[in-house]
Amino acid sequence: MSAATSTAPAARPARFGLGRTLRLGAARVVYETRVYFRAGDTVFFTFLFPVVLLGIFSVAFQGMGNVGANPDGSGGISQASYYLPGMIAAGILLSGMQNLGVDIAMERGDGTLKRLAGTPLPVMSYFIGKMGQVLVTSVAQVIILMLLAKLAFGVELPSEPEKWLTFLWVYLLGIVTAAVLGIAISRLPRSGKSAAAVIIPPLLILQFISGVYLSFSLLPEWLQTVASVFPLKWIAQGMRAALLPDSFASAEAGGTWDLAGVAIVLGIWLVVGLVVCRLTFRWIRKDS
Amino acid sequence: MTLSPAVRVQELRKSYGHFTAVDGVSFEIERGETFALLGPNGAGKSTTVEILEGYRERSGGEVEVLGADPRHATLEWKARIGIVLQQTGESGNVTVREQLTHFAALYPNPRPVDEVLSAVGLDDKAKTRIKALSGGQRRRVDVALGVIGRPELLFLDEPTTGFDPEARRQFWELIRSLSREGTTIVLTTHYLDEAAQLSDRAAVIAGGRLIDIGPVGELGTADARVPIVRWRDSGGPRQERTTEPGRFVADLVAREGEVAELEVIRPSLEDIYLGLVEAAETAAGETRGPAGKPDDPIDAISTKGARS
Incomplete structure (x- = not known):
């Protein structure tokens, strides 16, 4: 440890405006995305999980024939086509809500937030970083899901521009909502260690009752009503509107x-x- | 340039329900000074420092850090201070250089990353992920992140815990060089030699109260400097404080003959510190009743003293 020398140059005029907030936000996106892909368990449980499930469902259920086929077995769409919108919806929930809910709770528990709180990082730059990380990883996830569906299972993606327009706004509204809700629920776990245990199970149940893994119409009416309160059912429905035939x-x-x-x-x-x-968002629990 | 002190604390109080963690503490730290806060675990020093850093709310009193109330910390204010927290447990999935580069970008006038890397002795670990570092190396990363923003005021909360003796000495060199550049340094530590090596002044906190403050060599009352006579008899180790150790030893030997392990000790800084803490705790024990008295300080003196 030799001396930290270099005579202090006259401080450049420090600017703490919006430009700096955005610039640091962009730096956070790069940093957060890098950290995301280095954490193996996150990559599996939020990034690859829907991809793996799409593969399993497509293979396992293909023997049951096409969905919505005529009595003679003709027509309808493949199981992969049928599951693709649901897996994209699940991916939106996982990449947005589960990812940020667990991630921020762990950062609160392990001291990351406390350290950041002591630096001149604007809270808004931190959130830009999180939203950007979610967007980057989620877009990559959607692309992988679609490529898998198309290349491995021959799923025909829609060709009509209006279908893609629907896809775009449902996706954007869905991912932003999921990310914001993830930040909101990150306060719930009492510690970083319990974060995954507190956040993942309720979201898993939500996936089962929202028409992601099981067809929504299979559920009893009261359960459908319950699920209709939550956002995932609507994201999945919007995705079906964009990616399934209108029939x-x-x-x-x-x-x-x-x-x-x-x-x-x-x-x-x-x-x-x-x-x-x-x-509710605070860098740290001030008086714990 | 403002001439106000770097830190001004007046009648600071912090209570959690019925428990008072900090009870009417007042002190000032001049710009450019290196100031040590000493005290046993749970004495209130970390609470005090965290109030100064803006991490905790206070229950009462006045606090001014670099001319501002940390309660209303702005980004500009945060850019002027550096913080090395007591414990960190981040996942550490970034390399040392990535982390330093990222944090440097948060400050308006950071130190060059390479300069800080070599200052904390981590040049050869620059490309290592933080989670793969040893405890002492991670602590150096903490220190590096605390100084990367070229702070005017640096808080160090038990910075050298887990350092080997050589790393500690290198760290002292780093702190001295920061001090030479004019950085004001607030240090909490368990290591009295560290306080003696680095600080211009020190304050001792026990039971939430400031029990002494001054240059490290002048801590404690005249009583605290009273020599100690130690020896061993059939009942085990004994000790006695006396202003007349010669006469005491003469009497002892006249009474009991040659005694084992006889020594006369001028209290070290550690002894004086422990004496201060003991006195404060005894006083607190008297007002609170016997239940308020923690571990036996006599024990602490004899075991600690045995090293000196």
Whole structure:
């Protein structure tokens, strides 16, 4: 440890405005994404999990024939086509809500947030970093899911621009809402060690009752009503609207895609999540 | 340039329910000074430092750090201080250089990363992920992150815990060089030699109260410097404090003949410190009743003293 020399140059005028917040936010995105892909368990349970499940479901259920086929077995769509929207929806929930919920709770537990709290990093830059990491990893996840579906299972992706437009807004609204809700629920675990145990099981149940792994119409009506309160059911429904043939709309609970419902419920959750974040997020529990 | 002290604390109080962790502490730290906060575990020194750093709310009193109340810490203010926390357990999935480069970007006028790497002796670990470092090396990363922003005021909370003696000496050199550059340093430590080596002044906190403050060589009352006579008899180790050790030893020998393990000790800084803490705890024990008295300080003196 030789002396830390270099005479202090006259401090450059320090600017603490919006430009700096955005610049540091961008630096955080790079840093966060790098850290994300270095944590093996996160990569598996939030990034690759839907990909693995799509593969398993497509292979395992293909023997049951196409979904929505005519009585003679013709027509309909492959199991892979049928599961793709659900797996994308699950991926949105995992990459957004589960990832950030567990991640931030662990950062609170292991001292990362306390350290950052002592630096001149704006809270907003930290959130930009988290949102950017979610967006980068989630887009990569969606691309991998679609490539797997198309190349391995011959799924035909829609060709109509309006279908892709639907996909785009449902995806963006879904991922932003999921990320914001992830930040909001990161306060729930009492410690970093319990983070995964507190956050993953409820979200897993949500995936089972929201028409991701099981067809929504298989659920009893009361369970459908419960699931309809939560955002995942609507993300999955929006994804089906974007990626399945329109003939499948009749299989939905209301007999239509109900995209207005998707927009309204997700919009409400987004606003609720933002308010909860604003009210509850602290770098550290001040008097623990 | 403002001439206000780097840190001003007046009648600081912090309570958690009925428990008072910090009880009316006042002190000032001048700019450029290296100041040590000493005290047993749970004495309130980390609580005090965390209030100064803006991590904790206070229950009462006035605090000013670099001219501002840490309660209303702005980003500009945070850019002027550096913090080395007591414990860290981050996952450490980044390399030392990546971490330093990232943190350097948070500050308006950071030190060059390479300079800090060599200052903490981690040049050859620059490309190693932090989680693969030893405890002492991770602690050096903490120190590096504390100084990367070129702080005017640096808080070090037990910085050398887990260092081997050589690393500790290198760390002292680093702190001295920061001090020469004009950095104000606030250090909490268990190691009295560290306080004696580094600090201009020290304060001793026990039971949430400031029991002494001053240059390290002048801590304690005249009483605390009273020599100690130690010996062993059939009942085990004995000790006696006396201003007349010669006469005491003469009487002892006249009474009991040649005694085993006889020594006369001028109290070291450690002894004086332990005496201060003991006195404070005894006083607190008297007001609170016997239940308030922690571990036996006499024991502490004889075991610690045996090393000196």
